[in-house]
Every structure is written in C-alpha cells, then in structure tokens.
Amino acid sequence: MNLPLGLAHAALAFGMPVLMVGLVNRVKALWAGRKGPPLLQLGWDLLRLLRKQPVFSNVATPVFRAGAWAILAASLLAAMIAPMLGSFAPLEFHHDFIFFAYTLGFARLFLMLSALDVGSAFEGMGAAREASFSAFVEPAFFLLIGTASVTTGYTSFAALIGHLHESELFRWLALPLVGVLFILLQAEASRVPVDDPLTHLELTMVHEVMILDHSGPELAAMQYAAALKMTLYAGLIAALLNPFDPLDAPLACVAASLAIMACVAVAVGCVESLVARLQMRLVPQYLMLASATAALCLGGAGWWVS
Known part of the structure; x- marks a missing residue:
C-alpha cells in the first residue's frame, strides 16, 4: 500500500464527515436567510457528547450497548474500502465491493437490533422502515457496480470506479451514475427527501427514532457514523468524476x-432547502x-460492449 496516499485517504475519510455536515447546515442556513452554525459545529457536539454520562434503559441488553460501537466500527471499515481518491483505496482486493456493501449492511443490522432491543414499538416502527428502504438500496448499488464492471473489466471497487472515466462510455454514463449515487447517499445517510435528520414528527421519523434511547458517547458514535456514510457516498461521486490519477498526481x-465532495455537500444542502420530504409511500418509488x-x-x- 502507498503509505502517503493511505494517510491522505484516512484523513479525508475521517475528517470530512464533520466538514460535510457543517457545509450542509451552512447552505441550509443561507437559504433560510440565517448565518448558520460554524462549519465544525458537529465536531464540538461530538466532543460534548463524549463527556456526558450515558443513560441506559432498564430492559436494554448488551446488544444495545454494543450496537453503536459495532455501527461505528463497520462504517470505519467501509471507509477503508471505499475508493475516495479514484483508483486507490487502503483495502483493495477482488470483489471487495461485496464486502463493502455488506459491511454497511452489518451496520444497518445492528442499528435495527439496537432499536428493537429496548422494546419500544415506536423504535420498532423505525426499524421496520429502515429494513424496507434498505431492500431498495442494495439492488441499485450492485447494478451500478455491474455497469462499471462491464465498462472497465476490473473486479475491485477502486479500479471499477477510478478507471471508469477512461472509457468511451463515460460521457454517457457519468450523469446517471452520479444521480444513482446521490440517491443512495440520501438513503444511507438519512437525508431529505428520503428522511429528515431534524424531524421530530412521530409518523415520519426513521433514523432519528431508532437512536432516541442513545445518549452520551453512544449517541456521538451514531451521529458520526451517519455523517461518515454521507462522506463515503460523496467520496464515491468524487472518485467517479476525479480526472487525476492518485499515483501520478x-x-x-x-x-x-x-x-467535489464539498460540491456534493452544497448540493445536499440545496436539496434539503428546496425539496420537501417525500411521503412515506413514495420513498420506495424514489429508491426504485x-x-x-x-x-x-x-x-x-x-x-x-457486445
């Protein structure tokens, strides 16, 4: 592994989530005519939560206590596989995109188990919605990977995404594939119009309702993992559009x-400012x-190709 590029990838993957959320919130504030919070506000919020004493339900089992850290660990592992710098990723092997997809699936599983573990019907409702929406996310991801594989002939995630711009088909595929990744970002990171991270309306909550019982460091892990997922998909869009080879330049x-990732954050903020959240029955159609x-x-x- 190229050590300098590996360090650059780690810095990008682990530092950008705070800045991504800050850019989204600042753009939303500008659309609303407000100054908005500082760009690094999420970082200060995470530090504040890490200093707090967590509160656990009397009926919670060790599954609930381990859930947040399992989600964070899976998200960090996925960040090492995602090719955020084009044709380079710290962890790269044949068909690693399958491992990437199901690492995020593992995180989603623990998110739902943690919600169900406290015995709340309200959180169970959110877990059911999460399971339903994830059934529409995975086909889109693997169809996108199939497109890149047919076009480039590579079998690793980094090579598939990083070398797609070298194909003659890239000028036709770039815009629709960016659109697919942007929808997956909205679904995986619980953003508008699929979900609203700021909502408190019981009938429309998905991600927020599943983390209601988390507090202190566990809540910080959940919030950072959600921001990291948004960063991962923004990084995939950047890798798809990045014209530079990480080994040459x-x-x-x-x-x-x-x-490019900053532009994606601005686009997310604009969408959340100008588009209303979809009705629950329309979300599967949007993901389809x-x-x-x-x-x-x-x-x-x-x-x-044929």
Whole structure:
C-alpha cells in the first residue's frame, strides 16, 4: 500500500464527515436567510457528547450497548474500502465491493437490533422502515457496480470506479451514475427527501427514532457514523468524476476530491432547502428510480460492449 496516499485517504475519510455536515447546515442556513452554525459545529457536539454520562434503559441488553460501537466500527471499515481518491483505496482486493456493501449492511443490522432491543414499538416502527428502504438500496448499488464492471473489466471497487472515466462510455454514463449515487447517499445517510435528520414528527421519523434511547458517547458514535456514510457516498461521486490519477498526481487528486465532495455537500444542502420530504409511500418509488436508472446504464453498457 502507498503509505502517503493511505494517510491522505484516512484523513479525508475521517475528517470530512464533520466538514460535510457543517457545509450542509451552512447552505441550509443561507437559504433560510440565517448565518448558520460554524462549519465544525458537529465536531464540538461530538466532543460534548463524549463527556456526558450515558443513560441506559432498564430492559436494554448488551446488544444495545454494543450496537453503536459495532455501527461505528463497520462504517470505519467501509471507509477503508471505499475508493475516495479514484483508483486507490487502503483495502483493495477482488470483489471487495461485496464486502463493502455488506459491511454497511452489518451496520444497518445492528442499528435495527439496537432499536428493537429496548422494546419500544415506536423504535420498532423505525426499524421496520429502515429494513424496507434498505431492500431498495442494495439492488441499485450492485447494478451500478455491474455497469462499471462491464465498462472497465476490473473486479475491485477502486479500479471499477477510478478507471471508469477512461472509457468511451463515460460521457454517457457519468450523469446517471452520479444521480444513482446521490440517491443512495440520501438513503444511507438519512437525508431529505428520503428522511429528515431534524424531524421530530412521530409518523415520519426513521433514523432519528431508532437512536432516541442513545445518549452520551453512544449517541456521538451514531451521529458520526451517519455523517461518515454521507462522506463515503460523496467520496464515491468524487472518485467517479476525479480526472487525476492518485499515483501520478496525488496532490491534484486529493484537492479535486475535496472540491467535489464539498460540491456534493452544497448540493445536499440545496436539496434539503428546496425539496420537501417525500411521503412515506413514495420513498420506495424514489429508491426504485435509482435501481431503474442503474439497470438502464447496465443494459446500455452491455449492448455497447457486445
């Protein structure tokens, strides 16, 4: 592994979640005519939560207490596989995208188990919605990977995403694939229009309702993991669009990734300011739009190659 690039990847993956959330909140504040919180406000909130004493339900089992840390560990592991710098990732092996997908699936499983462990019907409702929405997320992701695999012929996540721009089909596939990744970002990171991280309306809560019983360091782990998921998908969009090779021009590659990820955060903030949250019955249709778009890209790539 290239050590300098590995360190740059780790700094990007673990430092950007705070800045991504800060950019989203600042953009939303500007649309509302307010100054908004500091860009690093999430970091200060996490430090404040880490100093607090957690409170546990009397009926909670060790599953609940371990859930937040299992989610954080899985998200950090996924961050090491995600190619945020184009054709480079610290952990890279054949078909590693399957491991990436089910590492995030493992985190989602523990999120739902933690919600169910306290015995609250309210949190069980949120877990059921999370399970339903995740069933629409995975097909879109694997159809997108299939498109990149057919187009490039590579089998590792970093090579698939990082070398896609070298294909003649890239100019036709770039926009729809970015759209698919943007919808997956909204679903995985619980953002509008799929979910609203700031809502407190009982009938529409998904992610927020599942972490109601968490407090202190466990809540900090949950919030950081959610921000990290948004960063991962923003990094995948950056890797898809980044024109620089991390091995040939590492500084330019890192700078381009930072700029593109910041643009993604601005886009998320604009969407959350201008678009209302979808009705619950329309969310599966919105997620199916990502699968349908990825399927069309896969069909077009297959036809072109054949």
